[in-house]
Amino acid sequence: MNPLFEYFQHNHALAKIEYAIMTKSSCLTLEDFDLEMLPESVLKCEHLGELLLAHNKLQSVSLQINSLKNLHTLAIDYNNLDRFPNELKELTQLKFLNISHNPIKDLTEHIGCLTNLEHLWCNACCLSAIPNAIGNLEHLDTFGARNNFISQISPGVCKLVKLRWLTLDNNKLTSVPAAFENLQSLIHLNLAHNHFNSIPYTLCKLKKLRYLLFQSNELFSINESVLLKMKQLYKINLMNNPISSNKETLTKFNNILLPGANFEAPSQDVESDSDSESTSTDWEDSIGSSEIDFGRSEEASDDEDAPVDVLPKLSKYLLTY
Template sequence: MEKICQFFRNNYVLANCEDAIYKKAFSLNLSHYQISQVPDIIEKCETLMKLFLNQNKLTKIPSSIGSLMRLQVLTLDYNKLDEFPLCICRLVRLKFLNISCNSISCLPPEIGYLTLLETFWCNNTGLLELPTEIRNCEHLETLGVRGNPLQKLPDAIGALSSLRWLTAEGCELSDVPLTMALLGNLVHLNLKGNRLRRLPRMLMAMQKLRFVFLNENRIDELPTRSQLEELRTLHMLNLSKNPISLHRDLQLMALRQTNLYVELPSDPADISDGLTSRASLNTQEQQEDQARGAGQDMDSSDWANSVRTSELDTTDESTLENNIEDLSVMLPEMSRFVTTF
């Protein structure tokens, strides 16, 4: 019965590809079909700008996908890939790429060819390191490498001047490079569940940083008052579930002099139990003002939250035909109806 179901699924996928070719479609959704291979006919879908292949059983991607030169969005998360498909690096217009939840332990240097990439999700892949060439992805705004055995981030990450959202939660980082101080546009930094022992020094230099998650690390001292004064632009600093020093009372008195919301362990006895509470260092009215301010500055009120990998659903139910962003695809067709006088 399973073979019969798979036969019909494969044929349905093939029919969708043929329909996309005939209609010169801009978006093709082949996600959740449990297919083990992409139809070869995909290379004829030359007008595609969005291709969704997530939640399948793909073990490899045909090199012909590299010929889809208009492609801007590609999702490959939740498949069975065991290496990064090199053909992707030929998609020089790509803006969004999700390869999360595969078995991809390394990224090729050619990742640097994707200079227009804005969002890159590489969560839970077993990634061991980020290549230095990531510096060439100068338009990158969102980078997710959560749940990987990364022991360090490359110094080259400081070259990502457009980066606004960085999550490296659940890795094995014991330190972060000082070059991160160059990330002048970073708003959200999630380093939860690593091996950090102290507050990263570079935080003081990041003027647009608003939300920092350092909970579940090995930090044993609270920031000093002078350090917090340098963090005046922060809205939230999460230090819960850390082995915070017992000199909390004196330090909290200093913390209350700042306009900052900090989450800490409830008391020393609770640290070993993993219990947390919120130490409110400003009034509720101030917190609400900060939340509104964050929404105005970042065009979203959700900057304080890290999205789970399983919730990264970028599948577009609508087609791009109703919202054309690339007129270069339409012009050749329109030119047939233009009369020259």
């Protein structure tokens, strides 16, 4: 990295922290500062509610992070964490946690300590399993663990009775446990890009389910009796499956998205409930990141031998008073 840019970047990060301390700010954004460790001065931000640390080089989290008693949102996605930060177990007040895009192989049982979590994102880590302790997160509303290596859904997931959005896209799943029917609050379920050879009958028992993403699995045929019991769904996406179905079957179910089918979203007054979000198009497709995973534009490559490249990078430090 160019030394000039590194100097400005380091000092700008410290200045932002000092400003947050001085103004008693509730939000601190330190994204894309190439931080290898969390500056100790962050721990002096006593009023901090949101700490956004995406796109850095963090390999660990400060042992004293539990001193941030008001912290409810923590985004540490796109870093270099190779283990779940056990230091977080003391942050029992956390409601939003994003650890996506870190080479974390195991969430560990400590995830069960965060009993107030409402949104948990661990997309594109290296997870092969989800610990049963996740069942302790009784307030969990949104859980995303797409692009991992998960081959089984742990029984703990089936205890998340308030869960409304579950994304397990692009894993190694072949089935769901029978207790999956306990997820009676589930509205959106993404099981695309796995290895299912049939739609699990258990999904028929999810009375609030409205969107099922099941594309790119290994379905060769459709069980019509299952689909008949899923009439309340607004969309069942079965694209990119090796399905052979006759025209009569395709026309019978207007909530199925298949090659050759005339998809027509059914009217959304079927078993309508008071939850207006269940009829929102925001629920239809899984998002690649979470609402606390703030996007950023890709920067130009960092070429240390080309000083001209420093100027665009430095431009973000130019302030107008």
